[in-house]
């Protein structure tokens with residue numbers, strides 16, 4: 070016999086899956102929060118994101134290395150974050166793999182850095 074007792078719960082879970090899934094990052098505004106540790110500069114992104122969260126896989130001197138400004142630029146289309154791997158892979162949560170997604174401020178810092186010219190600053 071069907072038990073309809075759980076129907077509302079089922080509807081809720083389905084609704085959450087369809088509408089409420091916070092999958093990926095959507096750009097809400099273009100300013101870092103006041104508490105943000107990371108800033109939209111190469112040095113800050115290197116120190117607060119790349120070194121602690123990416124360089125165990127993207128370090129060294131290999132093809133996928135992000136160990137210099139020059140190397141990181143290989144993943145960037147200057148001025149166009151939406152077309153830059155560096156931004157797309159962190160905003161869709163595919164990098165870093167098997168680890169929590171970067172925070173909104175971290176993703177936004179990468180976005181703004183690329184948008185503002187991906188300078189060696």
Ligand code: HEC
Nearest residue numbers: 118119122123125126127133144154155158159164165166
């Ligand atoms: C656990 C290891 C690991 C960590 C940590 C990691 N990556 Fe990756 N990353 C990979 C592997 C492996 C690939 C290649 C996979 C592929 O090309 O499909 C890759 C590919 C990439 C690419 C695409 C390749 C390219 O050069 O265009 C980008 C961009 C990238 N990672 C960025 C990051 C960033 C940014 C971080 C840190 C926030 C990070 N990754 C953390 C393993 C890792």
